[in-house]
Each structure stands twice: as structure tokens, then as C-alpha cells.
Amino acid sequence: MPAEARIPTWHDFRLVPSALVLWLGVLTGLLWSWWAALAGGVAAVAVASLLLWRWRATRPRWFAGAGALLLAGLLLAGPLAVRLHQAQHDPLSALGVHGATATLRVTVNERPKPIESAGYAGQQAGARSVVITATTQQAEAAGRPVGTRGRVVLLAPFQSWSSLLPGQDVTAKGSLALPRDADLTVAVVYVRGPPVAASGAPWWQRAAESTRAALRQACSVLSEDAAGLLPGLVVGDTSGVSPQVQREFKDAGLSHLMAVSGSNLAVVAGAVLLLLRVLRVGPRLSAVVAGLALVGFVILTGGEPSVLRAGVMGAIGLLALALGRQRSVLPALAAAVCVLVVYDPAMAVSFGFALSVLATAGLVLLAPRWAAAMTRHGVPPGLAEGLAIPLAAFLVTAPVIAGMAGQISVVSIAANILAAPVVAPATVLGVVTAVLALFWPAAAKLPALAAGPEAHWLLLVAHHASRVPGAVLPWPGGWWGGLLALVAVAVLVVVLRRPRLRVGLALALVCVLLVVVPVQVIAPGWPPAGWAMVACDVGQGDAEVLSTAEPGRAIVVDTGPEPGPVDECLGRLGVDRVPLVVLSHLHADHISGLDSVFDGRSVGAVAVGPGRMPAWAWRQVAQIAARHGVPLLELELGQRLDWPGLSLEVIGPLYVGSQQDDDADGTNINNTSIVLRALTSVGRVLLTGDVELLAQADLLDSGADLHAEVLKVPHHGSRFSNPRFLAAVAPRLALISVGAGNSYGHPSKSTVDSLVADGALVTRTDTDGDTAVIADSGEPAVVRRGK
Numbered sequence: 001m002p003a004e005a006r007i008p009t010w011h012d013f014r015l016v017p018s019a020l021v022l023w024l025g026v027l028t029g030l031l032w033s034w035w036a037a038l039a040g041g042v043a044a045v046a047v048a049s050l051l052l053w054r055w056r057a058t059r060p061r062w063f064a065g066a067g068a069l070l071l072a073g074l075l076l077a078g079p080l081a082v083r084l085h086q087a088q089h090d091p092l093s094a095l096g097v098h099g100a101t102a103t104l105r106v107t108v109n110e111r112p113k114p115i116e117s118a119g120y121a122g123q124q125a126g127a128r129s130v131v132i133t134a135t136t137q138q139a140e141a142a143g144r145p146v147g148t149r150g151r152v153v154l155l156a157p158f159q160s161w162s163s164l165l166p167g168q169d170v171t172a173k174g175s176l177a178l179p180r181d182a183d184l185t186v187a188v189v190y191v192r193g194p195p196v197a198a199s200g201a202p203w204w205q206r207a208a209e210s211t212r213a214a215l216r217q218a219c220s221v222l223s224e225d226a227a228g229l230l231p232g233l234v235v236g237d238t239s240g241v242s243p244q245v246q247r248e249f250k251d252a253g254l255s256h257l258m259a260v261s262g263s264n265l266a267v268v269a270g271a272v273l274l275l276l277r278v279l280r281v282g283p284r285l286s287a288v289v290a291g292l293a294l295v296g297f298v299i300l301t302g303g304e305p306s307v308l309r310a311g312v313m314g315a316i317g318l319l320a321l322a323l324g325r326q327r328s329v330l331p332a333l334a335a336a337v338c339v340l341v342v343y344d345p346a347m348a349v350s351f352g353f354a355l356s357v358l359a360t361a362g363l364v365l366l367a368p369r370w371a372a373a374m375t376r377h378g379v380p381p382g383l384a385e386g387l388a389i390p391l392a393a394f395l396v397t398a399p400v401i402a403g404m405a406g407q408i409s410v411v412s413i414a415a416n417i418l419a420a421p422v423v424a425p426a427t428v429l430g431v432v433t434a435v436l437a438l439f440w441p442a443a444a445k446l447p448a449l450a451a452g453p454e455a456h457w458l459l460l461v462a463h464h465a466s467r468v469p470g471a472v473l474p475w476p477g478g479w480w481g482g483l484l485a486l487v488a489v490a491v492l493v494v495v496l497r498r499p500r501l502r503v504g505l506a507l508a509l510v511c512v513l514l515v516v517v518p519v520q521v522i523a524p525g526w527p528p529a530g531w532a533m534v535a536c537d538v539g540q541g542d543a544e545v546l547s548t549a550e551p552g553r554a555i556v557v558d559t560g561p562e563p564g565p566v567d568e569c570l571g572r573l574g575v576d577r578v579p580l581v582v583l584s585h586l587h588a589d590h591i592s593g594l595d596s597v598f599d600g601r602s603v604g605a606v607a608v609g610p611g612r613m614p615a616w617a618w619r620q621v622a623q624i625a626a627r628h629g630v631p632l633l634e635l636e637l638g639q640r641l642d643w644p645g646l647s648l649e650v651i652g653p654l655y656v657g658s659q660q661d662d663d664a665d666g667t668n669i670n671n672t673s674i675v676l677r678a679l680t681s682v683g684r685v686l687l688t689g690d691v692e693l694l695a696q697a698d699l700l701d702s703g704a705d706l707h708a709e710v711l712k713v714p715h716h717g718s719r720f721s722n723p724r725f726l727a728a729v730a731p732r733l734a735l736i737s738v739g740a741g742n743s744y745g746h747p748s749k750s751t752v753d754s755l756v757a758d759g760a761l762v763t764r765t766d767t768d769g770d771t772a773v774i775a776d777s778g779e780p781a782v783v784r785r786g787k
Contacts, residue, residue, distance in 0.1 A: 011365065014065030015334035022341045025076040026084070026348040030182045034084035041077025048073055068338075075342055082182070083345060090150040090186035095141055096176040103173045104139040104189065106134035106152060112162050115155075118539060118561035119588025121666040122614045125243075125562050127158045133185075137169065141176075150186035151346070153179060160194035165201035165209055172196070176721025183346040197485055208300045209685060212237050215430070218444035220492060226455040230448065232258035233423070233455070234430030235301045244564040244596055245459065250405075251472045252465035253394070254419055256359075257458065259352060265307060267427045268297050291315060302436070308347075312336040320353040329364045333357065351404050355397050362396035363389060390416035395489050402475045403482025415465040419458055426454035467571055527573045528783040531772040532680040533710065536560070536569035537765040537785075540739025540746070541589030544687060544712055545573060546678055549645025550685035553577040557676065557687055558584050559593035559741075567596035569770055572785075579604040579643060582635070584689030585673040587666060594621060598628050607633045610656045611672035614734030635674055647679040652691065654698040670715060671695040682773050682780040683709035686729055690715040696725040709780050710732065710773055713755070717747025717764075723754045731760045733780050740766040 009346035021044045029037025055063055095102060132154040139146040154161070154172055164170065174191040186763030200211075212235055219227040219240075228240030238246065239259050249255045251266060265428045272293045276286040298311040312335070337357060341346050347353045367388040374384035390413045402408050409415075429451035436444035465471060475481055475593035527534070536543040538560030546555040560566045570578075578601055583591050586608070597603060606625045612618045625632040641648045652675030673689025686708035691699075699706060700722070711731035714721055716738045734755045738746045747764065755762050763782055764772045770785040 011330045013330065014062060015068055015331050015338070017065065018068040019334040019337040019341075021069060021072045022076055022080075022338055023348055026080055026341055026345045029081065029084045030184070030349050034081050034088055037084050038077050038081040041073045041075070041081060044069055044073030044076060046073075072338065076319050080342065080345055087150060087184045087186055090148050091146050092136070092139060092148050092150055092152065092176060093178065093185040095146070096178045096187040096726065097655035099175050099177060100141050101141055101175050102146065102189070103171065104136050104140075104152065105138040105169060105171050106136050106154070108164050108166050108168045108170065109133045109135055109151070110166055112156075112164055112237070114158060114162065118541070119592040120370065120540060120561060121587045121589065124614075124616055124620075125588055125592040127162070130154075130156055130158050132156060132161065132164065134170075136186075141335070148186065151184045153185050153188045154191050155188060156191035157194070162189070164195065164198070165205040167202040167205050169199040170195040170197065170555045181349070183349050184344075185346075194560075198248075204299050211235075211300055211434050211438055212446070214441065215434040216240060218433050218437040218441060218448045221445045221448055222452045222455065223241055225459050226452055229258070229304050229455045229459060230426065230430050230433075230451055233426050233458075234308075234434060238268070243562055244567065244599075245462070247564050248459075248462040249467040251409060251411075252415040252462040253409035254415055254458070254465075255461050256355070257419065257423060263450075265294065265297055265311060267424045268431055269294055271428050271431075297431075308340055312339050329360070333360050333364070351400060354400050354575070358396045358400065359393045362392040366392040366396070386417055386420060395493070398489055399482045399486040403478055403480075406475055406477030406481060407472050408475050408485070411465045411468050411471045415461055418461045418465075421472055422454035425458070426451050426458070429454070467568070473751050519745070526770070526785050528594070528772050530575070530681070530774050531687055531783070532682040532775065532780075533678075533773040534569070534573060535712065535735040535737050535763070535765055535771045536566055537769045537771075538562075538565040538569065538593065538737070540716070540742045541592070542584070542689070542712075542716075542737045543569065543593065544735075544737070545570065546646055546648075546680060546685070548579075548643040549681075550577075550643075553579065553643075555580050555582065555643070555646065555648070556597055557582045558590040558689070559597055561589040561592050563593050565597035566593040567599050570597065570601065572770065575601065577602050580607055581605070582607045582640065582648075582674060582676065583609075583621065584687070585609060585611050585669055586621065587669060588615060589619065590689070591617055591621055595624050598624075603628065603630050605631045605633050607635050607674075609635060609653065609672055609674040613669055613670060649677045649679075651675050651677050651750055652699055653695055654702055666764060667692055667694075667720075673714075675699065677708065680710075680773075682775045685710040685712070686731070687712045688714040690719040692718075693722055700725055700728060710735065711760070712737070712754075713747070713751070713762075715746075716742075716744070717751045719748035720752055721748070721751040721754070726751075726754050727758055729760055731755070733782055734760040734762045735771055735773075736762065736764045738766045742766075 006093065008487050021040065025037045025040035028040060048066050051066040052063065052070065055066055092102070096211065101644055110133045112132045114127030115129045115131060116126065117123075133154055134154055136148050136150050139148050154174070156172070167429065168382070170296040171194060172189060172191045173193060174189040177188045177190065179185040179188050200395070212231065215231050215234065216227075216239075219230045221227075222230065225242065225245055228238075229245065230241075231237035232241050236259060241258065246255070250260065266457045269290050273286055276289060278670050281289070294311055294315065298307055301307050340353070367385070370392060371381070371384040371388035374388065375381050379387070393416070398408065433444045435452065436447065457765045476484060532547055534545045536545060539562070541561035542558035543560040543566040544557040546557065548554060552574055554573065554577075556566070556570070556571075556578050559581065578597060581594065581597055581603060583594070583606065594606070608621065622632055635650045637650055637654065639650045653672050656672050670690035670692050671694050673691045673695065675689065675691060675695075676687040678685040678687060684707065686706065688711070696714070706725070706728045708729050708731055710733045711726075711729050713734050713736045717736040736747045736752075752762055761782065763784065765771060768784040768786065772783045772785070773780050774783055775781070
């Protein structure tokens with residue numbers, strides 16, 4: 001059937017004003033005051049009453065819409081305004097102003113969400129805390145009961161709180177603080193201890209968790225990344241997705257695939273209905289069975305806002321199917337918004353809810369018309385729909401994404417077009433895997449294996465799309481950024497609707513393709529020609545790259561606090577062969593990116609110094625080296641390593657003192673850092689790891705020639721830098737690898753001042769981004785990539 005035939009001649013907009021009144025009224029009430037919701041409800045009642053009086057005979061079709069608007073106004077001015085007033089004047093909020101300590105008995109509302117943290121010093125990268133939304137049942141502060149039933153957010157230790165399930169009652173003790181988000185949350189509770197007196201979870205939540213665990217186990221037959229991705233595609237379980245994969249999906253505009261949007265539910269419900277149709281089951285029974293599948297899937301995925309929206313809309317559609325009435329997506333969407341905002345007003349400020357509603361509206365109102373227009377101009381119908389759907393979804397959600405993330409993915413449309421053919425098969429196979437895994441684990445591995453190629457394709461698309469130059473454009477965040485993106489989208493739509501303006505836009509794009517792209521390919525601005533060393537911007541950590549005389553071949557010293565940034569830095573430099581990775585010491589901000597160095601590259605060996613602490617870090621490094629089949633070497637004092645155009649000499653550490661896992665500030669481990677003197681095309685480079693005062697004094701007392709043209713400043717420029725040591729090095733360039741806005745005070749002003757006083761040019765990765773050292777008339781010079 002051609003695309004034109006599938007476009008409805010009209011859309012039923014009668015419920016849309018009611019949905020907008022409820023959504024916008026609650027939104028303003030949460031962001032401003034409950035008075036705004038009350039005033040909006042009163043205004044809606046007045047307008048609806050006037051319309052009912054004027055349309056009672058002239059527009060009978062819109063009479064029902066005016067009645068729905070009257071009901072929406074009454075709900076907004078009544079129960080919803082009362083709920084907002086109660087939340088904004090809750091006693092726990094008053095206690096949170098003063099940081100009071102309270103003991104609360106709460107009911108868990110959602111699955112705990114881990115907070116991923118980059119590694120630093122002896123702290124391993126990963127989740128150390130969880131966020132849990134809960135409803136207060138009882139509260140006590142300073143020995144007195146507090147009358148509240150408000151919603152709270154618990155920030156609790158990951159180890160003891162991550163296994164809780166929705167519906168469990170627990171007792172928590174912690175300090176209170178005011179919430180940052182403008183929703184119904186009355187207080188944030190910083191929990192210090194484990195949950196106390198936890199009740200059992202409802203049976204359906206236990207069954208859902210068992211299904212998720214069985215799905216994860218069945219997916220273990222796939223590669224590590226695919227095994228983590230498939231549960232994310234099916235049920236939104238991203239616990240096994242690495243930070244690097246999450247970053248790639250975000251930059252490629254594919255992160256919605258792991259958010260369990262309504263598309264997942266549509267695929268599942270559609271597959272069930274298709275199976276029932278093949279079995280010749282009647283519409284009423286089909287609706288009942290599909291409804292049970294819908295409810296089960298919503299429970300399985302944890303009830304995220306987008307899933308609840310899709311679930312309510314799907315239920316309305318199934319009811320229409322059971323009654324034999326023609327379904328209309330737009331009224332179902334509007335009804336879903338009304339029901340969900342009344343049920344949980346906090347959804348009015350949920351980004352996931354907004355993205356889901358806007359994407360569905362775009363697919364209903366815009367995509368069919370654009371697909372039909374493309375078909376009229378000779379584009380095959382299937383291809384036209386494949387182009388129109390991601391384009392419509394991108395345009396309507398771009399303002400929200402821009403304001404939320406502070407960036408725009410310009411490769412999102414292309415990436416979604418490439419990903420679309422495998423999403424539905426992967427989802428269906430994943431659901432089959434989850435169901436089978438409960439009853440027949442061995443058989444569940446077969447659909448998991450069948451879903452493997454689809455998962456690997458999505459990983460491949462995300463990986464390459466995220467690495468396209470300029471794939472992500474920075475954008476102002478917050479409300480102003482969202483409004484600016486909305487204006488840009490509106491201008492783009494106006495341009496596309498005017499033939500003459502379309503021609504101008506096409507000419508501008510052709511100019512970009514013919515001028516900008518070739519310049520970037522033939523003479524890219526990064527990396528600079530003849531670079532000898534680059535300090536990679538990896539956040540609060542270290543990663544340096546030393547070039548050899550052979551193109552694409554370089555030595556890596558340290559790998560940063562998390563997977564991803566060092567890999568991206570090496571990719572920008574065109575490095576595909578790494579003869580040696582040197583880990584100066586085993587703190588997390590120097591080793592946690594090691595695994596990503598191997599991504600698409602050949603690595604010869606991994607080298608460490610004499611330190612073996614922290615124990616977890618040593619085990620992690622050894623496991624990564626063994627998994628990739630490369631030797632793990634220990635560098636010795638005085639050892640020299642040579643490659644064409646590059647030589648390394650180990651000049652420290654001179655002594656290895658006591659190393660303990662309980663080394664509180666990491667000083668002992670820092671002083672075991674390997675110190676390397678490199679001879680490069682720009683002269684000497686001194687790489688110092690995190691050596692502090694004791695190790696610096698040892699190097700000074702040894703009489704070694706410390707002078708170097710380039711210094712990698714020790715310990716991110718901390719205050720534990722001996723001015724005599726810096727003066728002995730006397731660098732022309734001093735590179736500080738440091739994270740923006742870090743809480744450690746790095747770099748220290750005193751250290752920077754000492755370097756400047758000695759005549760060094762100081763660069764910082766937090767402000768300069770990747771920093772390359774090149775030769776300029778025989779002298780070292782700096783080229784900054786910028787942030």
C-alpha cells in the first residue's frame with residue numbers, strides 16, 4: 001500500500017487541549033508554585049464552561065472535547081493543586097533546610113539506579129552509590145515523629161542497597177537535604193548505613209527480578225559488550241553495559257534504545273497480536289492476551305515513565321480493539337498523558353516522559369506526511385518511511401535533548417536509520433530468551449545467540465557513528481538551550497517548507513560538503529603534523545602518548561580514570577599500534593582506561609613498576625593483559641627501551657617503601673610511580689606519574705640529570721611539588737593532566753606559580769583539551785586541540 005493511502009484524512013484532536021492543560025499546569029506548578037497550577041485550572045474551567053455554552057448546538061463533535069477540558073481544569077485546580085501544595089510545604093523539607101538527621105520507614109518505588117563514578121587513587125571506577133525513589137510511611141527526627149507521607153530520594157551505598165526491589169519497606173537513617181529537582185520530592189536523604197528491617201518484595205517484582213537475572217545469564221554466551229547490551233535493549237537493564245558503550249550510544253543518538261521506550265512495548269505487543277492472528281484468535285481474546293503481555297512487560301522493565309506512557313496508550317488501543325472500534329493513536333496518546341500526569345504529577349517534569357510523548361506525536365503527525373511527500377518525489381515507500389521516522393523523531397525531541405544534555409548528535413538520524421532494521425528482531429529474540437530462561441535455561445541460549453548479530457551491529461553502528469568528526473556539537477544546556485534549539489528547529493521546518501529557501505539550504509549544504517569536509521579530510525586541524533607527545537584530555541587522570549618515527553605507532557603512558565577517553569584520544573591521533581603501555585602506578589585514575597586501549601589496536605605488552613597495590617588494581621591489570629594475550633612486564637631501574645625516533649629510560653622509583661591497601665591518601669603508592677626520561681624529536685621529556693615530595697627528594701639526592709625540555713607535572717599539579725625539583729627539571733613546557741572542576745584543588749596555584757617563575761609555559765588539559773608537543777624551529781612548541 002503506498003504511503004499516501006495510510007495517512008488519515010484527519011486526526012482527532014479533541015483530547016489534546018485537556019492533555020496540554022494538565023501537563024503544562026502541573027509543570028508550572030512544580031517549577032514555580034502550586035498557585036500557578038490552581039490558577040491554570042481555574043482558567044481552564046472558565047474557558048471550558050464558555051465553550052460548552054457556545055458549542056452545545058453549533059459544534060456537537062467538539063462538545064465532548066470541551067467537557068474533557070472542564071474535567072481537566074477541575075482536576076488541576078482541585079486534587080493536583082492540593083498535592084503540589086502538600087509536597088511544597090512538607091515538614092521534611094523544613095528539616096532538610098537545616099540538614100537534620102532523621103529515621104524514615106519508606107516504601108521503595110523504583111529499582112535502585114547506580115551512580116557511576118570514575119576511578120581515582122585507590123577507589124575503583126564503577127558504582128559506589130545508588131539513587132532510590134521512595135515514599136515515606138513514617139518519619140522521626142530528634143526523637144519526635146514527623147507527619148509526612150512525602151516522596152524522598154535516598155542516596156545510599158551501592159553494596160548494601162542495590163538489591164532492593166520496588167514494593168519493599170525499609171528503614172533508613174541519614175541526613176536530610178533539600179531536593180535539587182523540581183518534582184514531588186520533599187527531601188534527599190544521605191543514607192550512611194545498610195537498610196534495616198527490610199520487608200519482602202511483592203511476588204511479581206521478585207518474578208521480574210528473577211527473569212532479568214535469567215536473561216543476563218542466558219546472554220553470557222555472547223561477547224561481553226553484546227551480553228550487556230541485549231538486556232538493555234529488552235528490559236532497560238544496563239547493569240552490564242560498559243561506560244564506553246554507554247558513551248558511544250549517547251554520542252550516536254542511540255541511547256533511547258536502552259531506555260525501554262514505547263517502541264519496545266509496541267514490538268512485544270505487536271508480536272503477540274501477530275501470533276494470535278496466525279492462530280485465528282478472536283479480537284476480544286487477542287486484546288486480553290496482549291493486555292496481559294503488556295502488563296507483564298511493564299512490570300519487567302521497572303515502570304519507567306516512557307514505558308508507563310506506552311502501557312497506558314497501549315491499553316486504550318487494546319480496549320478499542322476489544323470493542324471493535326477503529327483505533328486512533330493521537331487520542332490514545334492524549335489520554336495516556338492525562339492519566340499518567342494525574343496518577344503521578346512528577347511525570348510532568350520527567351525528561352523521559354517528555355521525550356516519549358513528543359517522539360510519538362512526531363511519528364503520528366509528521367512522519368506519515370513526510371514519507372508520503374518523499375514517495376511522491378520518487379523515493380521507494382519503504383525507504384521513505386525509514387527516512388521520515390528518525391527525522392521526525394529527531395526534530396521533535398531535539399529541543400528537549402539539547403536542553404537536557406547540552407549537546408546535539410548530528411549523526412543521530414543516520415545512526416537510527418542504520419540501526420532500525422535490527423531493533424525489532426533483537427527485542428523479540430530478547431523477550432523469547434527471557435521467557436525461556438526462566439523455564440529452560442539451556443534452550444534460552446539459542447535465541448540469545450540468534451540476537452547476537454543484531455546486538456553486534458548496533459554496537460558497530462554506535463562505535464563508528466560516535467567517532468565521526470563533529471558527531472556531537474556542544475549546545476547551551478538548560479531551559480534556554482532548549483528554547484534556542486526549538487527556535488532552530490522551527491526555522492529549519494519553515495525553510496524546508498519553502499521551495500526557494502530549500503534551494504538555498506541545499507546550496508549551503510553543498511558548499512559545506514565541497515569545502516569544509518575536504519579540508520577536514522585533506523588537512524585536518526588535529527593532530528598537528530610532526531607531533532612528538534600528546535597529553536590526552538581524560539578528565540581527572542593521566543594519559544600520555546609518545547610518537548615513534550613510524551606513522552600510527554606510539555607508546556602510551558597511563559590510561560586515565562575510565563574507559564573511553566584514552567581510546568578516543570588515540571583514535572584522533574590515528575594510533576593503531578601500541579608496542580607498549582606503561583602504567584606508572586596502580587591508582588585508578590591511571591589504569592582504568594587500559595581495556596579501551598586494546599579496542600581496534602594491536603598492543604605489544606603492558607608494563608608496570610614495582611608496586612602491587614591496591615590489590616584490586618593489580619588483579620584488574622593482570623586480568624586485562626591475560627584476556628588480550630599480551631605479556632605483563634615489570635620495568636626495572638636503569639632499563640632502556642628503544643624504538644625508531646623514541647627512547648625511554650627508567651630513572652625511578654629509587655626506593656619502594658611500605659604499600660598498604662589502607663594507605664589513606666595514596667602517598668605511598670604515588671611515590672612508587674615509574675619515572676621515565678624520554679628522548680623524542682623535541683628533546684627530553686620527563687614523565688613523573690604522581691611522585692610526591694619523598695620520591696622527588698630521592699631523585700634530587702641521586703644526582704641524576706633531571707633537566708628536560710618538557711615536563712609532565714607530577715600528580716596533576718598538586719601542592720606536593722618540591723620547587724627545587726621543578727627548578728632542577730627547568731622545563732620549557734609543563735603539561736598538567738587534570739580534570740575540569742575537580743574537588744581536589746588541582747592544579748595548585750603555588751605549583752603553577754613555581755613553574756611560571758622558572759620560565760615554563762604551563763598547559764592544562766581541563767582548559768586546553770588534548771595538548772600536543774611539536775618541534776618549531778628546533779624548539780618544543782604546544783598545539784592545543786581545545787575543549
